[in-house]
Each structure stands twice: as structure tokens, then as C-alpha cells.
Amino acid sequence: MSYSGALNPASEDHESRPHYYLGQHDSDRCEVLDDDQYNQVLNSGFNFVTAPITNRHFFQRVVEQHKEFLKERQEWNDRLTPAQRTNPSLPVPIVPTLTDEDTSLYPSHYIGSLITYTSPWIDLCSSDPYISGISRQVLNMEVAYANFCGARTIVIAGPRQDESGPGVAQYARAIQEALLQVTRANLIIHLPMYREPLLEEKCETLSDIFDGSRMDSDPKKEIDIFTSWDSWHTIRSVCEYSNRLFLALRIPRRVPEKTLQERWFSEPLHFLTIGQSVFQSNRAGNPTLSKHHQDLINRYMRLKNAPWIILNDVGPNAEDLGAARAIKAIEYPSLAEASKALQERKPRSGLNEYVSYMKYLERQQPPYTAMETPGLTSFQDWLQSPLQPLADNLESATYEVFEGDPVKYDQYEAAIKEAMAEWKILKKPSALGTESEPYNPELVCAVAGAGRGPLVTRVLRAARATDTKIQLWAVEKNQNAFVYLLNKNKREWNGQVTLVKTDMRGWGGPVPRGSSAPCKVDILVTELLGSFGDNELSPECLDGIQNHLFQPSGMSIPHSYTAHLSPISTPRLFADIASRESDPHAFEIPYVVRLFQLDFNAQRVPNHPRFQQAWEFVHPVGVNRADEFAAEHGFGKKYVTAGGGAMYGSNGTNEHNARHCHLTFVCPTRGVTHGLAGYFESTLYESQVEGGEGRKVEISILPDQIDRKSKDMISWFPIFFPLKKPLYFPQDAELEVSMWRQTDDTKVWYEWLVEVYAWVGPQSRIKVGASEMHSSKKVACLM
Template identity: 50%
Template sequence: MNPTSPEFSNETRPFFCIGNHDSKRHETLSNDDYGSILMSGFNFVTTPITNDFFRKRIAALVSGHLTKGDSEDVPIVTPLTTIDTTLFPSASASGMVGYASSWIDLCSKNPIIASVSRQILNLEISYANFVGLRSVIVAGPGVDNDTSGTSQAIAQYARAIHEALNVAARMNIVIHMPMYREPGLDDVTANLADLEAAKSSSKVDDGPAQVELFGAWDAWNQIRTASKYCNRLGVALRLPAILPEKDLQNRWFAEPLQYLTLGPKTFSRNKAGHPSLTKYHQELISKYMTLKNEPYLLLYDVGLESSGPLPNPAIELDATSTAVENSDCPTPQEAASMTTTAKSQVQPAVKQNSHVSYMRHVEMQQPPLSYLEVSALSNFQDYLQSPLQPLSDNLDSQTYEIFEKDPVKYIQYEKAITMALHEWSHQRKPTSSPRGAVVIAVVGSGRGPLVTRALNASAATGVAVEVWAIEKNPNAYVYLLRENETIWQDRVTVVRTDMRAWKGPVLNSEAVESEKAEPKYGKVDIMISELLGSFGDNELSPECLDGIQHVLAPHGISIPQSYTAHVTPISTPKIHTDISVKAAAGDKKAFNTPWVVRLFAHDYVVAKGVPYHPRFQRAWEFKHPLPPTAAQAIETKRGYGTAGGCGGAMVASAGLNDHNIRYCHLTFVCRARGVIHGLAGYFESTLYEKTIGIKKDPEDQEFDGDDDIIAEKVELSILPDQVDKKNKDMISWFPIFFPLKQPLYYPADTELEVSMWRQTDDSKVWYEWQIDAFTWVGTATRIKVGGSDLCTSRTVACMM
């Protein structure tokens, strides 16, 4: 995709879908009241499921049982009646978001209160599901394990949520969690516990106020783990007045955010007395809005005062918009799609809530989405794709076309070819063509984009070339023939064969065609390929290039010359949930598959800036062409080995591909506690490198090797901290993800040790990986606190 193309010329900004929640609202809004709130600028509204009469009835029930003093006699909450709720099936109700009673106490140490609270939650969830609500927000636990001193409270809460998810099998449940327990901030998600007779029994003594930044996240992690990462469980994240460190912000970014909630104390007042947010809050909202399923904004307890006219930007009325004067009230999704113009056309005299007005101002200040964030690419956010097997599968034209839409990659390739040809000419190196041209072979040509780039490089340098296009795909071969006729003007020789079976350029083609002589095969000067996968070697580039190296001249060049694989542990709940869904649906290989995925909603849990332990670490490297000694060793094995022999590292293998086995053991440091769902894999490649000089240090009398060489490189990289430096806006490769079947939880100040293997048995290639967590308990003592199973992709190995 070209960022300069017209499809990216329109400035697109994320749309804010803003909801209203009033913690003191005890009745469901009437259609008129609901419409009035929508007209004041909100897109959706929350509704209580039960009313104040129901709360008082439960208070009397609990008080009576507590008076008896028999904790074994747990009261039963009777079903709802018409006096317990004002929520009934209607057009307006179906467009609201339910909010479960926040006065219940699922964390209570008192078994009576805990049981009654759980019964109430199940009653409300079940009734909301009957009414037609699509989701219900539940107030999160009022304590964390850190502050309560015991895990009982969170364990009870987690179990209650797991049960509620089973009560309504199609409803989404959203837990209202603070980003962290900010001292002095009224917590609307805390247990109000205004059951008068039960206050002394349910209240937890937190002691002195403490700030444990990751405590709330830790509680959330325990809740969703108990529910087995259910994809109907989400988070409503309450933004604090003072934002925490970026590590915690990034941790929540990886979670399934449904709502960002902002209360009166989240806002400050500007000089004019209007609500405003700090620039840090605005930046955080901007980041969270880049998610494909961006969270809704829920303003709570901000009142319904109006301030100023509703903005009327020149936006066309969306076809899905409906006027509120029609009795059919919109759902949150429909309300979100109703543009501000549509709303102003419905009721021009309506004035907007001051907080909403300010949020619309923030919305207009959002930076336009980059071309990497538009729908064409955002649809790939955290979307699982099986890795390609180009050796065993023939790709279709659409797949090739997707690859070819990235101009950055091919610009880099053309630079590398141009540099190689220029240096070839400058050094007066011999050529393998009798006509004096540099022989170029594009192996695995696909539809020929690299062939075009090679011809462009020849024209730019003035170096004559003889180009061969080698492709095994019979369908792509037909396309290449047509390109040669219509675009390349018959300057390319197209050969249909597996590159490993190609014997090289035919030197006496005319004699062979007239059947006067047997073919004589020459050598190739420059071999070009784009066989790299997301992990560099995962699409068997090493095996393919090894198999064709016999046609490369002794002075020949490979483009790429080398590539390295890199890994880092990550937390990615969404991807783990998606893989779990596949596994539950019967895909037994789901957790054994290294998935190609555009990682987005994830957290790099590894600390930055730790000496000798960077966030992204190199696993291994491959170089081409192989050194002559290594190539000779392979030929020796090929001559003496037998199929099914036991000479290789793997049982029943001859060991012909053992030189491509790799192993790494890496140590990563994590400062804050967290959870690991797998390894993210990346690659870097040097397409071509030339030496342009040697460092001259007057005090250095000796040549020290690589450190003294000044080189110019043409590189490709998908490493997050390098991609903008080396090939900005390149989109050809998404990272690879190696999953863990069971998430690995680790405490603060942990060292994660990653062991990884690239294995082969001469017929296929696969990976194995394992993560262990260690923590120091003394200056010289380290203990293991967790570890994963040994994971393997052998059942989905890449066939050679």
C-alpha cells in the first residue's frame, strides 16, 4: 500500500462514542428522558437493572439473618417482581447498557453477605439478558490482594463472575476496574455496602493508604483467569486524575477494553471554568483509540448541565442515523454512527453537556489516522494467520498481489541490487556470461517484482545483466511468461522448476534448441530471493538457498546476505483468547502453531534499558552463501548418507540439514509482575553490505577485524525499535507469535529465561520453545517461581 496514494489522502480521525452513567440513578429512564440525554450529546446511557425498593428489601433480608447470628443459615433471594425493577423490554431499553447493583459485596468475608450478593448478581444478569441488554457493567472488587492481605476476596469475586457468565451464555459482562487505586479518589466501582446492618461485617480494614500500581491489574488478571479468558468478559477502565507510569498504561492497553470511564475528578477546570483533561490523558485516549475495536467513553456523575450549542461540522447524515422523535431509540452502536450533523438536524435548539462538548473538542484534536491505522490494515490487528508453506503450496495471485503492495521492501531490494552492480563494475569482477553480462537469477520469482527491480538497477548503473526468473508455481510461471512478453521485452529467461533442482543457466541454448548438443550449464553471479518469513527462516529460506548454492559462482553474491531472528516475551490476552476459542472448537494444533499476526493489543513486559539484557534479543543468524567448508561437508554427507539412516541429530535422519539446526538461551528482566502468553518473533536482514573504508586510529597499530570496518548496508527490519530507522512504513511482514498453552504468571523482579530450538529431520523444519521464571531470594540464591511446558510446532512443521 502506498501512503501517497489517494485512498490515504482523506484525514480520518477516530470517532468518540460517549455514554452517560449516573451512580445515583435508581430507575430506568423513560423514553423522553433517554432522548433528552441523547440530545445533550451522549451516544448511549447506562441503566440500573433493579431499583431502590429492591435494595431496601435485600437490606431487610440480610439484617434479619445477621441478627440471628447463624452464618450457616444463608437467606435465599426471591425472584424479581414488578416492584423490584423499572426495566422492561422496550425500544429504549434495548439500546442501553446495564449496570449491576454496585451496593452488593461479592468480596465480603461474611458468608451471608457474599452469598446474597452472588444471588443478586445472577438475578440481575439473567433478567438483563431477558430484557435484551447486550452487555452489563459490574462494579469491580473494592480491594486488591495487596491491600486486603488475603486472596479470599478476589477469589470469591472471580468465582462469582465465572458463574454469572454461565447464567447468561450470550451476554457480555464488563468489569469496572480502576487503572490503579488512586488515594483520595471516590471509587464508583467500590462496594458501597450500604446494607446498614452488615457494614461492620463486610468492611475491610485497609490500613494506611498504599499505592500499589499493579494491584488492580493483578485483581483483574485473577478474575479473567478464573473465567478461562472468556471472550465475553471485558474491562471498563476508570482513568485516574493522575496517570501512572507508561508501563501500567501499556499493560491495560493489552487488555480487552470495552469502556474508558471518566468521572468528575478525572477532569480539571481551565481558567474559564470549563472541564478539561491534561495532555497526558489526551495522549492516552488517542493511543487507546487506535485499537480496531476502540473503547467507548463512559462519563459518570458529570451531571446533565448544558453549555453552548451542539457543534455542526460539515458531515453528511449517515444512512443508519435515526431521529429521536421517532419512538425507536438507537442502540449504542447506532447512536455512535449518528453524526453530529444528524443530531443537530433533529433538534437545532439542543444544547450540549459541557463535558461532552469538551470531549468532542478533544475528538477533533485527535491526530489523523496514519495509513497503517486505516481499516485496510486495522482489520489485521491481532488477527491470526497460519504461516505460509511456499515449498509445499502454490500461492494464488491475490496472495502475491498483497506482497507486491509494499513499495518500501522493493525499494530496499532495488537499492541493494544497484549497490551490488555498481561495486561489481567498480571492482571489475569477472562475469559468468560469455557475453560479459552479470548473470542474475531471481529464485522464487512469484509474479516478478524483483525481476523488474533487477532490470531497473541495470538501467540505473549501466551494467549489462542477463536475468533468469526461476519459479516452481506453474500458474505464476504463466504470468511470468506474459510479463516477459509485454513488460520486460523478452529480456528475461523464465524457467519453471523447484530452485533446488535447477542446474543453472544454459550456455548453449541455441544448440540445445536445435538438438545439436547437450546443454552446458553455467553459473550465477548474483542470486536474489525474497524467501524471508516473519522470523527470517520460518519459510525455509536457509534450506532453499542451500539447495541452489551449487549454481552460484565462487565470487557470487546472495541478496539477502544474512538474516537474524529476534524474540521477546509478551502479554497478549486477546490473542490467547482467540487461540483458546480455536482449541475449544476442535483445533488440536492451535497452541502448537507459530501464528503470523499483526501484534497490536499487547504489552512488552520486559524492562527497557537493562544492561546486557535488551527487550529484543537475537536468537540466531543465517548467512549466504555458505562457506566452502560447510558446503563441502553437506556434499560429503549427501554422498555417504542414506535415506532413513541414523547419522543426523534426529532419529531416522541422515543429517543433511543439521547445519541449519539452531538453539538459543536468552535471559530477560521484568521489573513489574505480569503474565506471559507467548513469544513475539521478528527478523532483520542485511540485503547487501559493502566495505567503504577502515577506521584509522593513530593509537591503534593493529587491525582488529569487524570493529575496524566501515560498511554501508541496505537492510530490512521488522523489529519495533528499528523499523522506522531502517524501512519506515514497510508492511510486508507481520511478526510471528509462539503461544503458551497456559499463561505464565510471574512476580516482580523476575528473570525470564527463554530456550528455543530450530529442529529438522531432513524432511521438515519446526520450532520448540520454553519459558522459565526465576527470582532472586538472596545475593547468590535464585529460585524458580514458574515455567511453561516444552512447546513444539512439529505437528505443523514446514515441509521441505
């Protein structure tokens, strides 16, 4: 049982929907809005506005300074010899510090609510060292000043092109430097989802003014939709996944394929920006978005930290906002003057038409589902260390969380009912049967690891539903939970249950009523499964108690479980783990986490599914326990010494529970993997009636199977095996995943390795990358 922290979905209100937080941006705005203009924008329905850090005066000053520098440099060149002209130590232009004429942004009580924009005319990617140098100086001055004023969010225009030369790396280096200039503000890189031909930003840059060599994209050229993501990956990698670096993603007119949508979904989105050209007009002339745009926005708004939406150039523009300033300029305007100024405002009253439409979309979103309750949403991408159920005693509140999932217990009850009903149909030999009459309608049942008793209740209910007589034992090692069970047996179970306080591995077995000798168990029920199936030592626990199962007909519920893996991209989780500098083993812990903001690296292809089975455990299985092993080899248990186990120093009594897998995942598009997502499936009971009269009762947390097998089950979140360093892979690559379940008879841990292979011919591939060998041995699960 894995701690999910989730609440019972039945207790939540699911009719609420994600909220849109709408902002207004005018690309021609050069001055910060005054109070009246700011209020006018808010009154038109927006929640926030953007503000330029510097103004047109600063731009002109920088341009004139560079012109003067170029003129002086030409004069120097006329006087210098050719050798002197190439001297790298010649003076370079230095931008003077800001003055009050260069900005209208100042500290204020509402500065934290403004989204500040750096100058869009700088060109950090320029091949001209003077222009890139000026651009870097301007960027540092602006972010430092905005940080001084108290701004919390600073938007920076991303690279204009994704060339393979030094431009993007140069840009990334500048952003890294800017992060050092600001101590509290977040930097937001504004990038398009992909480069749409003829729809690039039109703002004139310093390179356009002084070079004029920038080439517009060729609309006939084949589009590589991942180049913009390539640039972002370079930027955030250089900045070491800073937790103050985010994305503002420009939504295109034509929505790209799902693969790219999911890639951006996994990234740290802060804003979605939508320009006027993205909207269409309906028959009434009102703005609308296509169904594909609506689906994309609805998907992104499901994030716990949902991105804010900025509408670009949809009004009110500078001319509209001039009405407020015109009235204010006249100390005592006449009614005619005030009326004339107000008539110039667009729209004349009410909400901005684009805001009205976005509010309509907000109301049309699908309501939250049972898997999107506030309790579950709060656990999106929140890392938790797995439980140590054998080493630690759980608290009542933790048990209560487990019990809040009716789906899991409904499936368990269904499995128990199937087992009891088929036992009668097949008249299988019973633990209470005799040699002359092997079948006895009264069954011996045991719940091992009873906790606070939810499975005990379900066994009793199943027995009543199938009219089966049972003798029931509940085994629990937690002395505190045992007190609760004693009370529950009196209050709810009418003393029908025999309670045993012990570790299930040391239990001597049930002693039936009217007998002094222990007997065997017909049906053994446990809930020892973890997020990876075996990660909470279900195999080891069942090894220690399955010797009490009646042979050959005794049944274990669950009967079997399988572990599954898939490589994923999850920048947020990587950044979270990387920030845990105080924990030297942070990247070697398999975390339980409700994976949400992720991108699956692998695609669904024949023979290589996205989710692949790593291994399986089936119960019961014949196995030597440590004491049986000692007796078999002719010496007392306390004298068992190191022997032939796979781990040096182990005697091999738990060797049968070691596992290994090697899986191949196909990745048609390039990307980066940050680790492995782990899931499990379990067959609680499979019908033993020939002809298929019964059914298979299963539970699953696999994303493509959970709705079919155990819809809305919340008891288990997936497990995440992180990589110490993000592993980049090219297009048409294959990820080879190797994983081991290791044991030395005292503990269990995992080891994992990821390798990247690229095809270079129809029958040939080469290794282009690999992760380190990771091991959770130092944080192993204790037996």
C-alpha cells in the same frame, strides 16, 4: 514472504481519525430513563446511556430482609445451646425473586443499546458469609433478568479492595457463576486503573450498612499500582479467559507510569470511564483534561475495537431530566408552565459541555498514519497460519498483496544497485569472465522464486540505473505464476528475461547466450524470508541453489538475516487460541499476526534488551546437499539411509540449518506471559568497498528498528509462539527462553520453553515456574 493481507498504504486516506462513542452515566440513577428523558440525554450529545437493573425499592427490600434475618438469628442464638449455634446447617437468608416493583427495566426495541448496571451496593468480597451470599444471589438475579430483557452489556462493579485474602477469589467465583446465567450478554468488570488514595467509589455497600468495618485507604501509605491488575488477572483466570468477559477501566486523576498504561492496553477493554473529578477547568471555566490524559486516550483509541467512553456524573442529572417529565405530567401545559420547566434544564441548549470538549479532543487526535490504514487495522491481532511456500502454490491474489508494499522492493532495488555499482568499482571476477580476464562487465543475475515478477522488474531497473549489462534468469516452480511471467516477459520486459519453470533446488543453472554449457550466477536475488526470517525455509531453499553462485565473488541478496524474540502478554490472542477447541494443535502453531494489543514483559536493561537475537543465517555458505552427501559417502542418493542426524531417522544433510538459543529477559514488574513475539532483520547488501563509501541496505520488522531501517514496510507481520497456559511471574523476575529450530531432513519445526526465576538474594535466585515444552512438529514446514 509472509502473507500480511495489507493494502498499499498509498491508496488509503490517512486523514481520518478514531471516533469517540460517548456514553452518560449517573451514579445516583435508580430508575431507567423514560423515552423523553432518554431523548433529552441523546440530544445533549451522548450516544448512549446506562440503566440500573433494579431500583431503590429492591435495595430497601434486601436491606430490610437482612435486618429481619439478623434479628431472628439473634433470637435463635438466645434459645440455642453454644454447640447448636455453631451448626453450619442453620438457615441462611434467601432473597425472594424480583417483582415489578423492584425494576423499571423491561424488554424494548432499544434495550440492546442500553448499558445495564448491576447494583453497586452488593459486596461479593465480604468476609461475612451472609452478606457475600446475599450479594451473589442479587448478582445472579440481576444478570439473569437483564439477559432475559435482551441486554447485551452488563457492567458489574469490581472488588473495592485488592486484599490478599479470600475476597477477590470469592468475587471471581461469583463472576464465573454469573457467566453461566447469561447466554448472550457480555459481562464488564468495572475497575480502577490503580487505587488512588481518597478517590475510591463512595457508594455504600451492604458491608458498610451491617458491618461498618471497611477501612479507607491511607493516603500516606505507599501505593502499589499493580494491585488492581492483580485482581483482574485473578478474575479472568478463574473465568478461563472467557470471550464474554471484558473491562471497564476507570481513568484516574493522576495518570500512572507507562508500564501500567501498557499493561491495561493489552487487556480486553470495552469502556473507559471518566468521572467529573478527573476534569480540570481552564481559564474560561470549561472542562479540560491534562496532556497526559489526552495521550492515554489517544493511545487506547488506536485499537481495532476501540473502547467506548462513559462520562460519569457530568449531567444531565436527575434534576435536569425532571423538566421533561414535568412537562409530560401536564396533559396540556400552558406556555408559562412549559417555559418554567424548560428554564430548569441544564445546560439550557446545545451539547453538554463535557461532550463538547470530548468532541474537540476527537478532532485533535493525530490522523491515522500509513501503518494505520483500514486494511492494516483490520488485521490487528488476527491469527494466520504461516504459508507453506514449498508445499503449496500461491494464488495470484496472494502475490498481489506482497507486491503492494513499495518499501520492501525499494530496499531490494537499492541493494541490487549497490551490488552492481560496487562490482564495477572493485572489478570483481565475473561468471562470464575468462581465466586471462576474470572481470567481465556483463553480469549473470538470477531471481529464484520469481512469483509474478516484482523482483525481476527491480533487477532490470537497477541495471538501467547503474548502466550495467546483465543476463537475467527468473526461476519459478508455480506453473500458474509461470504463465503470468511468460506474458509479462512479452509485454513489459521485451523478452530480456530467460524464464525457467522448476523448483529452484532442481535448477541446472543458467546457460548464457551463445553457449551450450551452464555457467555460474553473479547475483542471486530471492524473497524467501518469513516473519521469523527462516520460518518459510529460506535457508533450505538457498542451500539448493547457492551451488550456482560464482565463487568467490558471487553474492546473495539477502546476504544474512537474524531472528529475534521477546516475551509478551496478549490476553486476546490467548483467549482466541483457547477457543479453538476443534484444533488439538492450536497452541503449537507459530502464528503470523499483526501484534498490536500487547504488553512487552521485558524491560530495557543493560546487556538484556527487550528484543534479543535468537540466531543468524548468512549466505552463501559451503554446504553438502543431499546428492553431494551421498556421492561423498560412496553410495547412490536413493540408498541414503538414517545416520548421525540429531533427529532419529535423519541422515544429517540439513543439520547445519538447525539452531538453538537461550535468552534471559528481565522483568522488574510482576505480570503474565502468554507467549513469544518473533521478528526478523535482514541485511540485503553490505558494502564491500573499504573506507565505507558504500552503505548497508537493511530491512527490519523489529518495533524499535523498523522506522530506522525500513519505515512503513508492511510485507511482514510478526510471528507469535503461544504458551498453552499463561505463565505468571513475580516482581524482579527473569524469564529464561529456550528455543530450537529442528529438522529431520524432510521438514522444519520449532520447539520452545519459558522458565521463571525470582531473585531471593544478591547472588541467589530460585525457579518459580515454567511452561511446557512446546513443539510445532505436527504442523511443521515441509521441505
